[in-house]
Amino acid sequence: MEGLVSGKKRTYDEFRSNMPSGVATLFDELRRYCLTLGKNVIEDIRMHRIVFAKSIKFRSFADIEPQRDSIIIKIKKDRKEPEKEIQIKLDDNLDEIKKLLLNAYTSIH
Incomplete structure (x- = not known):
C-alpha cells in the first residue's frame, strides 16, 4: 500500500x-519531540503536512503543517472532542505546545 x-x-x-x-x-524540533513521546508513535508524511499517531490503530494526536512563516498544529485528544488548532510563529516558546502534545498522546488508549 x-x-x-x-x-x-x-x-x-x-x-x-x-x-x-x-x-x-x-x-x-516539533517532529523530534513527537517522535520521542513513545516507541509506538507513527509518522505519516503526507503532501503538505505530517500526521503523528499512536500505535498501529493510527489514532492521530497531532497534524502539523508548515506555512510560510508559521506552523499550524491540530491536536486531537479524543474522537469525541473537537481538535484544537494552534498557529505557532517562529519566535514562540514551544513549552506549552509540547505539554499539549504530550497530553494528547497520553490520552489516546
Missing part, C-alpha cells in the same frame, strides 16, 4: 526541502 499514487513514499528530507529555513528548524 505504500506509495500507491507516486510509487514511492516521501521522505522527511523531501518534505522538509520545500519549507523556509526558519520554519524548517521549528518543524524539526
